Amino acid sequence: MTSTATDTVQIHRVYIKATPERVWEAITSPEWNGKYGYGAPAKYELRAGGKYEAYATEEMKAYDPNLGDLCVDGEVIEVDPPRKLVQTWRMCMDEGMKEEGFTRLTWQIDPSFDGVCKLTVTHELSGAPKLAEMVNGGLEHTGAGGGWAFVLSDLKSLVETGAPLAG
Template identity: 60%
Template sequence: MTTETTATIQVYRVWIKASPERIWAAITDPEWTTRYGYAAPVEYDLRPGGAYRSTATQEMKDFAKANGFDVPEIIVDGEVVEADPPRRLVQTWRMLMDPGTAAEPFTTLTYEIEEAKMQPGVHKLTVTHEVTGAPRTAEMVAGTEDSGAGGGWAWILSDLKTLLETGKGFGER
């Protein structure tokens, strides 16, 4: 996996031995999203102007309560800008589970799925997160040690790749 980071645009790439349709489903289908990354279910209305949201898991709620804070039911929200299954998804994105990120403007998240020219059956997933004007969000999704948010996009995409290639995400036995 390669990573490119600037103050306003973060780009993450991972090559996955899976079809574009499986990768697309893993990004947009809650049955998949509960099996990798932070395991939060997603809801997409995959048309321009359609709603996007991700909801808190019981594990997230329990962790928050044990540590003296609350997590809202909807932890990330946004709107679909463009959907071209199974190749491209552009959406707005705002993290609501942290007051600092919730106060920032919506950011733009783009998923692009392309055939890897070097190997049949392998596809490149590029995630571009435009975080202009959202420094706390940029820090959290980059997975910096100071963010307190875990591994960010690099960790999520590594887990997604593992799930699609092995049938099990990091947290599954």
């Protein structure tokens, strides 16, 4: 897992022993994407202009009783299954991050070697310093989690073994 961070762009990459189709499904299907990372199932309308919404789990709501149902929202910009998904992404769970507005997130899936895919997540975070710190894992010590590095590690574990890192 590599990660490069600047003030405005973070690039995270992981190699997964799976087909591009399986990795695509893990990203876009709520049956899969609700099983890794922070467990928030996400729904995509897989068309340009479609909605993206990730929903708070009961555990998240128990931790923060003021939390609504929606954790993250956005809009699908580009869809090229099973290779590329571009979307906007806005954190709704924290008012300060929500006020930073929408950022741009690109999922790129490339076949690499011997049944292994390279998954690259590019998160453009211009004007969103609070979100940039969180998704880079900078708030892990506060209980906010390990950001994209954790999410992608967990996705890799789930796809390769059938089980997430924890559980």
